[in-house]
Amino acid sequence: MKKTPFVTKEQVEEIVKTYPTPFHIYDEKGIRENARKVKEAFSWNKGFREYFAVKATPNPFLIQILKEYGFGVDCSSQTELIMADKMGFGCDQMKDGIMFSSNATPAEEFIYAKKLGAIINLDDFTMVDFLEKTAGIPEKICCRYNPGGTFKISTTIMDNPGDAKYGMTKEQMIEAFKILKAKGVKEFGIHAFLASNTVTNEYYPTLAKELFALAVELKEKTGANITFINLSGGIGIPYTPDKEPNDITVIGAAVKKVFEEVLVPAGLGDVALYTELGRFMMGPYGALITQAIHEKHIYKEYIGCDACAANLMRPAMYGAYHHITVLGKEDQPCDHTYDITGSLCENNDKFAIDRKLPKIDMGDYLFIHDAGAHGFAMGYNYNGKLRSAELLLHTDGSVQMIRRAETVKDYLATFDFCDIFKDIE
Ligand SMILES: *Cc1c(COP(=O)(O)O)cnc(C)c1O
DSSP states (O other), X not given: OOOOOSSOHHHHHHHTTTSOSSEEEEEHHHHHHHHHHHHHHTTTSTTOEEXXXXXXXXXXXXXXXXXXXXXXXXXXXXXXXXXXXXXTOSTTTSTTOEEEEOSSOOHHHHHHHHHTTOEEEEOSTHHHHHHHHTTOOOSEEEEEBOOOSOEEETTEEEEOGGGOSOSBOHHHHHHHHHHHHHTTOOEEEEEOOOOSSBOSTTHHHHHHHHHHHHHHHHHHHHOOOEEEEEOOSOBOOOOSTTSOOOOHHHHHHHHHHHIIIIITTTTOTTOEEEEOOSHHHHGGGEXXXXXXXXXXXXXXXXXXXXXXXXXXXXXXXXXXXXOEEETTXXXXXXOEEEEEEOSSSSTTOEEEEEEEESOOOTTOEEEEOSOTTTTGGGOOOGGGXXXXXXXXXXXXXXXXXXXXXXXXXXXXXXXXXXXXXXXOO
16 A cells, blocks of 8 residues: 655644654544544444553553543553543543553552453463452453464464463363352453454454354353453554555454354354454554654665654564655655664664665655554663654644653653752753
8 A cells, every 4th residue: 555644744844843853743633534443343343342552652642532432441551550540541430441451460550450440351360369369359350362373364374372471271261260250250351362463354353253262162161251352452554565454344344244153143142342452543643753864875875863763663673664755755766775774872773774765865854654553652762862752633734742752851850869960951
């Protein structure tokens, strides 16, 4: 699919008068259109709810937009739980507004999650006992499943659940349900995340088939009252232009078909479906904007930017591809080959390697696509780099700062007990 930036060079030139590069910018219009489509695709399911995976884009202004569609949040830590509570997702304001899908969970996080009325998603069988001894057993609970082996769609291996640290075996699920039922749980859910960033409409239907069959088996073997199934995240986005985006409408319809084939005949037609999408909800609707500030000609051609891997780690961390558009040169031929680098003292600090692009001039703005999820969120402070601002491009074209850029004072804030840093502004 052709990759088109959601801002123009002229818009960026206007924005930088107030907010210098680098910054992350998000497209409200794109977020809303997609959220509406997700909601509609599963509207056939009465209890459907998307729980946005907060870790993907933990910005309250963006999460607030999703909240307007009735979505909840999926949290994985105490900090995310606190943010969710402040935003009105706790049980005093929204019923079942929070999923807590954590692993290797500290006791205090279970205690806090239970206090907020979050639906606790147990990652392991040993957590049954741990939860009972710490927070106590709630009336509604979820258990995370790991079938082991490889996860295939027809003959293609999508991922390796057998190597993943998450979830319980089927035998453990059965045992956990029996014990939890005996301890007073009234409503059960099943969760699994078996493949990440899938760019195929087949992932959810294939996963659903497996989870729905498991639900039927668990109901038969344990008599548990299963009221929801959480398909979690994993619906991906086309980072590269050669891929086509997933069609959530097609996905929703295919899941409905499996639902009617497997769950309805088993008397489980009232089961609510949950999703915990992160990347699919935000990925394409965020970009990192950076300015080309240096060029270097040695054994290769380099363009040095004012952003670095501390602003967007995915290329450095997993060699991930992020498409780059040189703003204002959308129609020029890609007849130059560049490594696009940041300024970290790390040779993997490259947003692109051997990338074909139009000729880049100093001062050009680069639009780094698909940074809306797992982008800013993975930011860090290596080399004393400060996190950038986050901006929101509203539907009416106005721009709002939704997170200010970090300052040196923020960076040194954890030394506030030292006199020498007292006067830093
Ligand atoms: C990361 C995560 C998600 C979101 O994954 P995406 O790939 O962003 O859709 C959902 N659920 C859990 C438990 C996760 O850890």
